[in-house]
Amino acid sequence: MARLPDVDPAGEVAERVRARRGGNLTPLDRMLLHSEPLADGWNTLLGAVRSRFELAxxxxxxxxxxxxxxxxxxxxxxxxxxxxxxxxxxxxxxxxxxxxxxxxxxxxxxxxxxxxxxxxxxxxxxxxxxxxxxxxxxxxxxxxxxxxxxxxxxxxxxxxxxxxxxxxx
Missing domain, CATH: 1.20.1290.10 (AhpD-like)
Incomplete structure (x- = not known):
C-alpha cells in the first residue's frame, strides 16, 4: 500500500493526464495528483520523453x-x-x-x-x-x-x- 491515499482524480490536470494515458490513471498518476502543478508538469515532461523523442x-x-x-x-x-x-x-x-x-x-x-x-x-x-x-x-x-x-x-x-x-x- 502506498504511503499516501489516492486523491479524487477530477479537474483539468487529471483530464490531461488521462488523455496522455489513453483514458486511465495509474497509481503513479493518483499519487502525483496530490499536487496538480507537479502532475501537470510531470505529464508534459514524461509525455515528451515517451512520445516525442527520436531515441529508438x-x-x-x-x-x-x-x-x-x-x-x-x-x-x-x-x-x-x-x-x-x-x-x-x-x-x-x-x-x-x-x-x-x-x-x-x-x-x-x-x-x-x-x-x-x-x-x-x-x-x-x-x-x-x-x-x-x-x-x-x-x-x-x-x-x-x-x-x-x-x-x-x-x-x-x-x-x-x-x-x-x-x-x-
Whole structure:
C-alpha cells in the first residue's frame, strides 16, 4: 500500500493526464495528483520523453528498465519490461539486466546500459563512455538518452519513496 491515499482524480490536470494515458490513471498518476502543478508538469515532461523523442524505443525502454533495476523500483520494471520486449529486445535477455554480466547484450545495448549505470550511480559520465554514446546516438540522441535516464531516475525515486507499488488498483 502506498504511503499516501489516492486523491479524487477530477479537474483539468487529471483530464490531461488521462488523455496522455489513453483514458486511465495509474497509481503513479493518483499519487502525483496530490499536487496538480507537479502532475501537470510531470505529464508534459514524461509525455515528451515517451512520445516525442527520436531515441529508438528499444534504447529508451532499455535505459528505463536499467534505472528501475538500479533503484529497486519494481513498479517501474513491471511497467516497462513488457514495453522493452515489444520494442524488439529479446525476452530471454531481460534477466541479464538485473545483474552486472551484460555480455549477452549487443554492443549498442551494452553502451546504453553502461551509460545508464554511470548517470544513475555516479552522475558523472567518463569521457570515453560519453564519446561511445555520442558515436552511437549522435548529439540529439545522447541528449535524449541522458534526459530519459534523468527523468526515470526521478520517476523511480518518487515511486520508491512513496511506496507506490502499482497493485492498489
Amino acid at each position: 524505443a528499444d534504447l529508451r525502454e532499455l535505459a528505463i528498465c536499467r534505472v528501475a533495476v538500479l533503484n529497486d523500483a519494481d513498479y517501474e520494471w513491471r511497467a516497462h519490461a513488457p514495453l522493452l520486449v515489444a520494442a524488439g529486445f529479446p525476452e530471454d535477455r531481460l534477466e541479464s539486466l538485473r545483474g552486472d554480466d551484460l555480455d549477452a547484450l549487443d554492443p549498442a545495448h551494452r553502451t546504453v546500459v553502461a551509460y545508464t549505470d554511470a548517470v544513475t550511480r555516479d552522475i558523472r559520465v567518463p569521457d570515453a563512455l560519453f564519446a561511445q554514446a555520442r558515436e552511437l546516438l549522435g548529439e540529439r540522441g545522447t541528449v535524449e538518452l541522458t534526459a530519459t535516464i534523468a527523468a526515470y531516475n526521478m520517476v523511480s525515486r518518487f515511486l520508491v519513496a512513496l511506496e507506490v507499488h502499482g497493485n492498489e488498483h
